[in-house]
Amino acid sequence: MSDSSILSLNNAQIHQGEHLVLHDVNINIDKGQFVYLIGQTGAGKSSLLKTLYGDLPLKTGSGSIVGIDLTQLKEKEIPTLRRKIGIVFQDFQLLTDRSVDENLKFVLKATGWKDKKQMEKRIQEVLSKVGMATKGHKMPHQMSGGEQQRVAIAxxxxxxxxxxxxxxxxxxxxxRTSEEIMILLSEICQNGRAILMATHDYSLILKFPFNTWKCEDGKVIETVQSTL
Incomplete structure (x- = not known):
């Protein structure tokens, strides 16, 4: 694992319960790198991501993410792991009973922030970054899907x-909204953050070409544009 590596799996076996989903996984992501994860439904994309954010244990092989050893990860350490990575879901997973500001404040409190002014400042910073600076008072149901996903990225x-x-x-x-979200994610990556994005949308991959990994036949293989 190189000094610039932010995520590394070596000879990893990805399990969903007792079921072996992916075997002999050898992958690496460096700081500031954007990688797509593709493959058919059921090929193991979500299981791989769940292993990376601590929802599924890594029992075999070795792996580390943002400096944390996944094979040694204990349940009480999962919140620490999730403070060091950002997770964006397909269905946004915003709390529907509270405003955008309150959604973000909930996460900050849950991850140990105490100072009210610092929290307000940070919320405004991330909303500005995703083009939602004036939407903090809105409830999730008052926003479009694209706006909700921008908040989820914030x-x-x-x-x-x-x-x-x-x-x-x-x-x-x-x-169109998908393209806007991709432009936003690309900008975030250019600012130095690594991104691993599972997707089915090959048209986006062609418009925004980055390294691509494919889950197929129980393995993760690095692929090239022409083989999609």
Whole structure:
């Protein structure tokens, strides 16, 4: 694992319960790198991401993410891991009973922030970064899908993570909005954060070409544009 590596798996076996989903996984992401994760439904994309953010244990092989050894990860350490990475989901996963500001404040409190002024300042910073600076008072149901996903990305940025894991972040969005979200993620990557993004949307991959990994036949293989 190099000094610039932010994520590394070596000979890893990815399990969902007792079921072996992926075997002999050898992958590496460096700081500031953007990588797509593709493959058919059920090929193991979500299981791989869940292993990386501590939802599934890594029992075999070795792996580290943002300096944390996944094979030694204890349940009480999972919150620490999730403070160091950002996670963006397909279905946004915003709390529907509170405003954008309150959604973000909830995450900051849960990850140990105490100072009210510092929290307000950080919330405004991340909302500005995703083009949502004036929307903090809005409730999730008052926003479009694209706006909700921008808020979800802002939430992922709150603790200034070195790596963002995005699981089908454009899956519920129309093509134009998907492109806007991709432009935003690309800018975030250019500012030094690594991004691993699972997607089904090959048109986006062609418009925004980055390294691509494919889950297929129980393995993760690095692929090239022409083989998609």
């Amino acid at each position: 939430r992922a940025l709150l603790n200034d993570p070195e790596l963002i894991l995005a699981d089908e972040p454009t899956g519920n969005l129309d093509p």
